[in-house]
Amino acid sequence: MNLMKRVSASLLILFSSCVFAGLPTHDSQGQPLPSLAPMLESVNSAVVNISTYSNRQLYNPLLNDPFFRRFFNIPDEQYRQQTERREQSAGSGVIVDAGDGVVLTNFHVIKDADEIQVSLIDGRSFKAELQGVDPELDIAVLKIDAKNLSEVKMSNSENLKVGDFVVAIGNPFGLGQTVTTGIVSALGRSGLGIEGYENFIQTDASINPGNSGGALVNLRGELIGINTAIISRGGGNIGIGFAIPTNMAKASMEQILADGEVRRGQLGVGIQDITSDLRDAFGLKRGEFGVLVTGVAEDSPAEEAGIEAGDIILSIDGVPTKNSSQLRSLVGVKRIGEEVKVALFRDGERITLGVKVGDPRRIAATGEVGHELLAGVRFENQADREGVVVTSLDRNSAAAFAGLRPGDLIVSVNRQRVRDLDDMEKALGREASEVLLRVNRGRGSFFVLLR
Structure with missing residues (x-):
């Protein structure tokens, strides 16, 4: 004993x-x-509070009527005072470059802001300049003109493991800087419908409203993620929080600082997730994951590199691709023209090809979308990005029974405007009960409802 x-x-x-x-x-x-x-002590000074201010014009059916104002002799200045409201919100951010005063935060923290104020833990406050945003990843880049700043070193988020200890730092509920601890609960979370490109770190470190844009660091004090979202029924923490990996945030930041915007490239392939039946049919071993290539666009980087329909993409630059969302995210953070190493499974063999990421405006992407009501339907991006064209469909598919035909141009899905396959995937979301399509055919336009 x-x-x-x-x-x-x-x-x-x-x-x-x-x-x-x-x-x-x-x-x-x-x-x-x-x-x-x-x-x-070395990290806290680099995590900042962000306050945003915006002026909102309120609608008043009486005061907005010039005749009413003249009749009751209401001056324009009094009218503006009664119909304008100044709103304030709070969030968090991280200084990642002390020399240039670069601050990373979430796009939703500064969205629609007329003024952005950055406050440091030492009491100083600075007006920030917005350098650019990446709404699809929920990243915004700010700059402040300040001296004697601290920064957080950005770590390679690909080295993270489930079970690693992490610390979340931010400004929850406007209380001021707060530290919580936990572990990495999961990696590569996607399909949540939170952002356009999802490859989240999941953690049980408490993340609450106001933590958005704050730092998720490892025990060495290195930045591994930007706190972004929570799953909660009551608005508070229940141990399920999500952070954008630093590798994705850094890729967006570098493009914004260099070009003022983010341009995402594509390989030019249609893809779908691997089911257990497909895994057996294509000879993948149990426990192996990948993404099935359903089609390759003509003259695309994928076709030039030798990728074929029926290939299974196992990884991009050594990072495993377990589902379609993760594959899109891995390719989406690459610069147009950058070469990536694509590991494939083809006819029982594993091969690796070098593929240059292409400009989506020059790729007529083709393939299927991952929604059961549109199974058996193949689509193609229209060259002028005005919609998605139906190229073929199975006679026994739900879409065929609903009246969809090859050549139809889909311009909206679930009342959301779509210009390409990426837009269509986002508009479809995860709801499988019904899909509402607006279709242009010839000179006419009509709606198709799939249930």
């Missing part, structure tokens, strides 16, 4: 030493205790 206690104590000491190595402190008796305080 004594031996077991000594072994348990030894394991506990070993575990504590591994987890909190380099972060010792002492209690009042001088005994060493693990602590995150030394790490946080």
Whole structure:
């Protein structure tokens, strides 16, 4: 029994030493205790509070009527005061370049803001300039003109493992800077319908409203993610939070700082997720994942590199592609013209091809969309990006029974305007009960409802 206690104590000491190595402190008796305080001292000063201000014009059916104002002798200045409202919201951000004053945050934190104010933990406050945004990834880049700033080093988020300890820092509920701890609960979360490109880090470190745009760091104080969203029924933390990996955020930031915008490239392939039946049919082993290529656009980078319909994409630049959303996200952060290494499974063999990421405006993408009501229908981007063309469909598909035909041009899905296959995928979402299509055929236009 004594031996077991000594072994348990030894394991506990070993575990504590591994987890909190380099972060010792002492209690009042001088005994060493693990602590995150030394790490946080170097990180906290680089996490900022962001306040946004916007002027909103309120609609008043009486005051907005010039005749009413003249009749009751209401001056225009009084009218403006009664119909204008100044709104304020709060969020968080992270200084990633102290020399240039570059601050990373979420797009939704500064959306529609007329003025952005960045406040530091030392009490200083600065007006920020918006450098650019990436709404599809929910990233915004700000700059402040300030000296003696601290920054957080950006780590390679691909090195993260489920179970790694993480710390979330932000400004929840406007309380001021707050630190919470937890672990990486999952990686590569997608299909949540939160953003256009999803490859989230999931964590149980408490993330609450106001934490958006704040830092998710590892125990070395390196930035591994930008806190973005929570799943909650009541608006508070329930242990399911999501952060944008630094590799994705950094790719957007670099394009914004260089070009003022983000341009996402494509390979020119139609794709769909691998089901258990498809895995067996194509000879993938149990536990192996990939994304099935359903079609290759003519003259696209994928065709030039030798990718074929029926290939299974296993990874992009060594990062496994477990589903279609993850594949789109991995390609979407690459610059147009950049070459990526695509690992494929074809006829029982594994091959690797170099593919240059292409400009989507020059690719007539083709393929299927991942929605069961549109199974058996193949689409193609129209050259002028005015919609998605039906190229073929199975006679027994739900779309065929509903009246869809080859040559039909789909211009909206679920009342959302669509210009290409990416727009269509986003508009379809995850709801499988029904799909409403607006279709142009010849000189006419009509709606098709699939149930």
